Amino acid sequence: MPTEVRVQSTLFESLVRCANPDAAMRAEFLAAGYDVDKPRASYPSSVFLACQALVLRTTYGGLASKQAQREMGRDLLRQYFDTLVGRVVGMALKVAGPERAMKRVALSFSSVFEPVNIQTALLAPQDYRVKFRDYPFPAEAAAGTCEGALKQAGALSVTVDVERYETEGFDLRIRW
Numbered sequence: 158m159p160t161e162v163r164v165q166s167t168l169f170e171s172l173v174r175c176a177n178p179d180a181a182m183r184a185e186f187l188a189a190g191y192d193v194d195k196p197r198a199s200y201p202s203s204v205f206l207a208c209q210a211l212v213l214r215t216t217y218g219g220l221a222s223k224q225a226q227r228e229m230g231r232d233l234l235r236q237y238f239d240t241l242v243g244r245v246v247g248m249a250l251k252v253a254g255p256e257r258a259m260k261r262v263a264l265s266f267s268s269v270f271e272p273v274n275i276q277t278a279l280l281a282p283q284d285y286r287v288k289f290r291d292y293p294f295p296a297e298a299a300a301g302t303c304e305g306a307l308k309q310a311g312a313l314s315v316t317v318d319v320e321r322y323e324t325e326g327f328d329l330r331i332r333w
Contacts, residue, residue: 160272162202162293167243168269169196169208171236175229175283176212185211200268202293209294222298230301238309242268250310255333258310259285265306283312283333290326300329307333 169191176182183193189207191200209229217225236241246268250258258265263275274290289299299315306314310333321328 161197162273162291163271164202164205165199165242165269166196166257167237167240168233169200169205171233171243172205172208175232176216178267182211182215186194193195194309206293209298222284223301226295226297227301230295231305232301233298234302234305234309237269247309250306253310255283255307255312258306259331262287262303280330285331286320287329287331288326289329292326296322296327296329299327303331307331310328 166172171172173193178186178193180312186193186208189211190204191208197302198281213222213225213229217229222229240248247266253261261265262277263273266275270292272291274292276288276290278286278288280286287303289296292299296319304315304317307317315331315333317332318330319327320330
């Protein structure tokens, strides 16, 4: 049985910023296992999934499920770039550029999740397939995150499609 993925607190901070919670929502975060006022360094993915479901329901509830997940992924990354760690990562992406950023997708995700099982394959210039295995979060959210990261890295026109959903994960096709 694989080890449960651990999620760093900075990602929770970013998720909370997406929701801008009132007192009632803060209580719901607490019931899900995350204390907004006293965060720990990391949490099991099950807590992040519960908090993510809360944010999807309350903040993105007017959107279709996949659209809500994609939008949350984009917003999550924008909010992440406002954290201390995220500012450093965002600057590194700008310096690296899209090609080098794509070669380091697994490293980037491992800064907030561990363990990660992500493989990147170059298919053609500016055309990659990224395989996420044993990744407990929605494919569309990962797609929105990758889209935002490549734009941060300087790609002008980014297309991220979910190519394949499988029991153990999913594949993203990323082009710019």
